[in-house]
Amino acid sequence: MNGPFVIPVRDIVRRPGEMREFRLDLRVPEKWGEGLVSVPESESLELDVRLESVHEGILASGEAHTTFSGVCGRCLRDIAEGVEVEFQELFAYSGSEETDFEVQDDHVDLETLVRDAVVLSLPFQPVCQPDCPGLDPVTGVRRTADAEPNAEPIDPRWAALQDYIDHDTVNASGQQDRAENPAPRAENTEKS
Numbered sequence: 001m002n003g004p005f006v007i008p009v010r011d012i013v014r015r016p017g018e019m020r021e022f023r024l025d026l027r028v029p030e031k032w033g034e035g036l037v038s039v040p041e042s043e044s045l046e047l048d049v050r051l052e053s054v055h056e057g058i059l060a061s062g063e064a065h066t067t068f069s070g071v072c073g074r075c076l077r078d079i080a081e082g083v084e085v086e087f088q089e090l091f092a093y094s095g096s097e098e099t100d101f102e103v104q105d106d107h108v109d110l111e112t113l114v115r116d117a118v119v120l121s122l123p124f125q126p127v128c129q130p131d132c133p134g135l136d137p138v139t140g141v142r143r144t145a146d147a148e149p150n151a152e153p154i155d156p157r158w159a160a161l162q163d164y165i166d167h168d169t170v171n172a173s174g175q176q177d178r179a180e181n182p183a184p185r186a187e188n189t190e191k192s
């Protein structure tokens with residue numbers, strides 16, 4: 001058994017009352033979560049864990065702190081936010097009553113436990129801000145321009161759509177201008 005989330009517990013196995021505490025700075029080994037936001041591979045994860053020897057096995061409890069990232073569910077803006085979760089689980093000695101987690105070869109592997117706690121805490125409908133107004137239902141453009149002093153450039157994923165909208169507007173109201181403007185420039189080029 002090895003891996004960043006595997007912790008040796010040989011010194012407290014079958015010694016009820018004994019306890020060890022660890023603080024680990026780890027990297028998330030793979031992307032955690034499948035929704036609009038997830039914890040990307042290699043994201044840093046801080047783990048505070050307490051391992052207590054109890055009669056049935058090793059009780060693991062603690063906190064994990066990491067950062068999820070993804071997009072706002074309303075306006076598709078990139079977002080990233082810290083997340084802190086608590087966990088607690090008994091790692092039973094093998095041979096005892098059935099359990100999802102077991103002490104194996106005098107080690108406990110916290111990865112599944114921590115991953116599940118983190119993934120469950122990820123917002124299902126993440127937003128960049130609580131009152132995010134989202135996208136205009138007609139144009140698909142963010143409706144945040146007026147509200148924000150520092151309006152960000154349009155997301156590249158929407159830029160093509162914006163061009164399409166601008167183009168349409170010109171065709172509807174200023175077609176003549178568009179047709180005439182290139183002509184003088186072309187003449188100037190020929191003269192010089």
Ligand SMILES: [Zn+2]
Pocket residue numbers: 072073074075076077127128129132133134
């Ligand atoms: Zn948003």
